[in-house]
Amino acid sequence: MTANNRKSDEGGYVHSKAMQGVAATVALALAVVVAACGSSSSSSKTTSTPSGKPGAGKPAVTIGDKNFTEQFILGQLYAQALRAKGFTVNVKNDIGSSELIDKALTSGQINGYPEYSGIVLTAIAHDNKSYASPQATYDAVKKFENGRGFEVLTMTPFNDVDALAVKPPYAQQHHLTQVPDLKGVGRFTLGAPPEFKTRFTGLVGMKQVYGITNVNFKPLAIGLQYKALDAGQIQAADVFTTDGQLQRGSYTILKDPKNIFGFQNVVPIFSKKTLTAEGPAFTEVINAVSAKLTIPAMQQMNAAVDLDKNNPTEVAKKFLQANNLL
Amino acid sequence: MKDFVNAFKFMGDNLDLLVNKTVEHLELSGAAIAVALVIALPIGLWLGHLHRGSFVAINAANVGRALPSLAIIAIGLGILGIGFVNVMVALVVLAVPPILTNAYLGVDQVDRDTVSAAEGMGMRPWQVFTRVELPISLPLVFTGIRTSAVYVVATATLAAIAGGGGLGDIIVNQASYKLAGVIAAAIWVAVLALLVDAAFGLLQRAVTPRGLRRAAEVSDAPPPDEGAAAPLVAGRPVPGIE
Amino acid sequence: MIASLSHSLITAQTVIPKFGHADDCVRQNRTFCWGWFSDHWDDVFQPALLDHIKLTLIAVVVGFAISIACAIFAYERGWFERPFSVFAGVLYTIPSLALFQLLVPVTGLTELTVEVALVSYTLLILFRNTLTGLREVPEDARDAARGMGLTARQMLWRVEVPLAVPAIIAGVRVATVTVISLATVAAFVVDEGLGAPIFAALQSSFNTEFIAAGALAVLLALLADALLVGFQRLVTPWARAGGTR
Numbered sequence: 001m002t003a004n005n006r007k008s009d010e011g012g013y014v015h016s017k018a019m020q021g022v023a024a025t026v027a028l029a030l031a032v033v034v035a036a037c038g039s040s041s042s043s044s045k046t047t048s049t050p051s052g053k054p055g056a057g058k059p060a061v062t063i064g065d066k067n068f069t070e071q072f073i074l075g076q077l078y079a080q081a082l083r084a085k086g087f088t089v090n091v092k093n094d095i096g097s098s099e100l101i102d103k104a105l106t107s108g109q110i111n112g113y114p115e116y117s118g119i120v121l122t123a124i125a126h127d128n129k130s131y132a133s134p135q136a137t138y139d140a141v142k143k144f145e146n147g148r149g150f151e152v153l154t155m156t157p158f159n160d161v162d163a164l165a166v167k168p169p170y171a172q173q174h175h176l177t178q179v180p181d182l183k184g185v186g187r188f189t190l191g192a193p194p195e196f197k198t199r200f201t202g203l204v205g206m207k208q209v210y211g212i213t214n215v216n217f218k219p220l221a222i223g224l225q226y227k228a229l230d231a232g233q234i235q236a237a238d239v240f241t242t243d244g245q246l247q248r249g250s251y252t253i254l255k256d257p258k259n260i261f262g263f264q265n266v267v268p269i270f271s272k273k274t275l276t277a278e279g280p281a282f283t284e285v286i287n288a289v290s291a292k293l294t295i296p297a298m299q300q301m302n303a304a305v306d307l308d309k310n311n312p313t314e315v316a317k318k319f320l321q322a323n324n325l326l
Numbered sequence: 327m328k329d330f331v332n333a334f335k336f337m338g339d340n341l342d343l344l345v346n347k348t349v350e351h352l353e354l355s356g357a358a359i360a361v362a363l364v365i366a367l368p369i370g371l372w373l374g375h376l377h378r379g380s381f382v383a384i385n386a387a388n389v390g391r392a393l394p395s396l397a398i399i400a401i402g403l404g405i406l407g408i409g410f411v412n413v414m415v416a417l418v419v420l421a422v423p424p425i426l427t428n429a430y431l432g433v434d435q436v437d438r439d440t441v442s443a444a445e446g447m448g449m450r451p452w453q454v455f456t457r458v459e460l461p462i463s464l465p466l467v468f469t470g471i472r473t474s475a476v477y478v479v480a481t482a483t484l485a486a487i488a489g490g491g492g493l494g495d496i497i498v499n500q501a502s503y504k505l506a507g508v509i510a511a512a513i514w515v516a517v518l519a520l521l522v523d524a525a526f527g528l529l530q531r532a533v534t535p536r537g538l539r540r541a542a543e544v545s546d547a548p549p550p551d552e553g554a555a556a557p558l559v560a561g562r563p564v565p566g567i568e
Numbered sequence: 569m570i571a572s573l574s575h576s577l578i579t580a581q582t583v584i585p586k587f588g589h590a591d592d593c594v595r596q597n598r599t600f601c602w603g604w605f606s607d608h609w610d611d612v613f614q615p616a617l618l619d620h621i622k623l624t625l626i627a628v629v630v631g632f633a634i635s636i637a638c639a640i641f642a643y644e645r646g647w648f649e650r651p652f653s654v655f656a657g658v659l660y661t662i663p664s665l666a667l668f669q670l671l672v673p674v675t676g677l678t679e680l681t682v683e684v685a686l687v688s689y690t691l692l693i694l695f696r697n698t699l700t701g702l703r704e705v706p707e708d709a710r711d712a713a714r715g716m717g718l719t720a721r722q723m724l725w726r727v728e729v730p731l732a733v734p735a736i737i738a739g740v741r742v743a744t745v746t747v748i749s750l751a752t753v754a755a756f757v758v759d760e761g762l763g764a765p766i767f768a769a770l771q772s773s774f775n776t777e778f779i780a781a782g783a784l785a786v787l788l789a790l791l792a793d794a795l796l797v798g799f800q801r802l803v804t805p806w807a808r809a810g811g812t813r
Contacts, residue, residue: 097501195501227773231407304587306772322585392789394749400766400782404775480663512666
């Protein structure tokens with residue numbers, strides 16, 4: 001319900017069940033007054049399915065994605081590869097952070113979405129244990145999701161984790177190489193997405209694990225933290241390690257020795273019902289795409305969108321073509 | 327309905343947060359209104375005193391009202407970057423026109439006979455201004471300030487988009503505060519805007535010279551319309567949104 | 569599944585194609601890149617602008633219909649003025665971001681939510697201007713109408729409403745500009761209007777997109793204001809002298 005509730009690229013609207021409810025007096029009164037005038041409702045177009053392909057005749061699937069560039073690309077990668085095999089796929093773009101998109105998933109508005117393994121545990125399962133490896137994280141995610149009716153497909157080779165970035169002169173001045181060093185810099189301002197405030201892979205973990213309390217938190221839309229850091233309005237920024245913007249300026253990424261930010265490989269999560277209905281070819285297509293997603297591949301696709309302002313749809317298409325997935 | 331019940335529960339549980347954000351919200355708003363007063367009030371009053379520049383004073387209001395705050399903030403993001411200055415610029419742009427226009431109209435519309443009488447009594451221009459024109463125009467001048475204040479408090483919600491803080495921070499952070507928090511902050515900020523309107527209404531009454539109270543109440547009626555920007559010259563502010 | 573992953577990793581390395589570099593201005597995110605703006609007029613800015621105009625027109629037309637009806641009702645039955653003014657005044661004071669968020673649980677992430685909010689911001693202005701316009705019809709005009717034997721209904725539609733037109737148009741002007749301004753915030757709810765590229769630009773802090781979308785919204789508002797002033801003068805040439813504009 002923040003900037004995250006955008007229309008899908010297919011013309012449908014995200015409309016989470018959590019947002020259903022009954023009215024406040026004012027709102028309702030007005031709604032009644034104006035309801036009569038009506039309003040154009042969303043239309044959902046479906047792509048025609050060529051016969052002879054594994055997805056032909058299978059029920060339509062809705063894939064969601066979260067509220068930042070990499071996710072827009074991932075949503076397009078999976079959707080386009082599936083469509084090429086005859087599946088009918090709608091994409092609901094830019095739904096929001098993990099906390100919000102999980103509601104869309106569990107309420108059935110989307111059938112699946114690409115998530116990051118570690119964040120499933122901390123933000124959704126509220127499990128702040130430390131896991132030793134990507135595989136251990138993955139296994140824990142699988143156990144959690146299986147327990148509530150969802151399946152976790154193969155994880156990607158790439159890992160995109162939160163990290164704290166500072167400008168190199170600031171790092172030199174305060175001898176910063178790792179996150180716990182921030183304890184010694186006096187009060188500093190950290191810019192990060194709003195949800196960072198209440199996440200274990202965020203301020204909560206920084207405080208509990210590293211004892212960092214000398215931080216002023218500045219909530220910023222994802223993307224703006226680079227602008228703020230470059231302008232010196234914040235001293236540290238939460239970034240994603242595959243961000244394209246990291247190629248534009250020079251930044252020092254602080255190490256996370258106790259790994260509070262965890263392992264964050266992408267795991268497509270789908271409801272078991274959907275996977276059964278779509279058949280094994282569906283899973284195979286998704287896994288084939290995931291297998292190609294290495295760190296350099298993701299970094300360059302992100303940069304192509306954020307630095308060179310290419311359209312995520314086009315970037316995904318080029319990548320799939322180059323890897324014979326279209 | 328559950329969402330709204332939860333919203334009130336959220337208010338009870340997170341009073342500290344709401345109060346902190348409200349303070350931030352009011353600091354930002356107050357600063358913007360102060361800057362706008364410093365800019366607009368002297369110019370408006372002076373032009374009114376001279377009965378000059380009506381074109382400027384009135385069109386400032388029309389043009390100012392036409393500038394979408396979010397668009398100004400966006401342009402500011404491109405040029406000034408995030409944070410306080412950017413949001414301040416947008417809020418000051420919003421706050422100046424009603425103050426300027428009403429200050430101008432307030433003084434300009436003081437009955438000419440009254441002014442002549444004061445001059446006849448031997449008052450110097452400065453005395454005419456401070457002892458006659460200013461007190462008489464006060465209700466209308468104050469209406470402009472009240473309108474600006476409500477505009478600014480309401481619009482400061484958008485500051486969160488550009489890292490400016492305030493109650494908007496809660497509204498755009500459903501991930502942390504859940505739907506209940508978002509609705510709670512939305513209700514809270516709406517009530518805050520209404521309270522500011524009411525508070526300025528009381529203040530306006532208090533600063534209105536006793537002899538003028540009736541006149542002020544008369545001007546509370548809808549404005550005589552000449553194709554004017556009705557809300558700006560109305561007694562009761564048609565207050566702010568955004 | 570693990571097997572299939574290692575299998576595909578062995579059989580084929582990832583190929584990273586060339587995605588095409590933007591020019592230096594865009595890559596370095598300079599303040600404003602004309603080239604990018606003109607390249608994306610067709611696919612980004614023009615559709616957003618048209619959506620914005622559409623959102624505005626719907627809101628003003630619906631708000632106009634509601635307000636006129638309510639104002640005439642209040643003109644005929646005085647008691648109605650106060651409650652409706654308070655209702656519309658409260659709506660007008662609620663910050664837009666808050667109103668959108670309060671409506672979403674009721675009407676969802678839809679254009680309906682956007683239009684309900686936008687319409688609610690037009691009511692106070694249009695209602696008040698219309699009512700004032702009607703009340704300021706000179707008594708002479710009414711007397712003349714009565715003298716001609718017009719019924720109350722005929723008088724309303726043939727005399728009073730036409731004479732209130734200047735005030736009504738003045739209200740439409742203020743309402744329109746207000747709605748254009750607030751429609752930028754609608755992008756919080758639906759991906760439409762000039763707010764959409766503003767929010768999209770946040771993702772990469774892209775200056776050109778911020779400035780272009782913001783400037784278009786400002787220009788649209790100023791242009792609409794100017795057009796309505798022109799229209800106002802066209803339909804009411806007699807009101808030109810002495811008007812406050």
